[in-house]
Amino acid sequence: MLCEHLQAIEQAILQQGVCELSRGQAWSLVREWVYFDCYIDVDAVRRTWPLDACVVNHVHQGTHDGQEQGLACSQCGDGIMGTIEPRAGKPIFTG
Template sequence: MVCEHLSALEREILEQGVKETYRGQAWSDNCREWVYFECVLDLAALRVRLDFAPCVTDHVHRGTHDGAEAGFVCNQCHDGIMGAHSDVNAHWPRYK
């Protein structure tokens, strides 16, 4: 499970039955546990609805050959919850 700063969102997504596509140390040694889901996260809507701690920031990566993702990162614990980047996987379900 991800850290306390992102755990409420992780639980919600899992309870909704959204498919988890990856869990582990992504990108670098600076990442602890990142979880990827088969959906597009509506960052603005989720930020308004959930009471994230100040250490949680938006993460958007629009790669061309190394993946494309958008989600939230805890800069204190180095955990992340990611969905697909909306430009790349616009047909995937949107999670608000």
């Protein structure tokens, strides 16, 4: 389970029936990251949810190690990620 700063967003995504792709320690500098099969519109989420200052936008545009966009907690090391851009047939989470 993600930290208290991201937990409500995680639950909202799950309640919408979005498929969880993976969960765990993505690399040594983080705690738990969850990847969902959707696009997370971080601007819309920020308008909908009162997020603590420790929750920051995260974008990774890797060329060989994947691409992701979502929200990360700089205090706890948790993250909630989706695709880097909307994709046909995939849900868009706006909050």
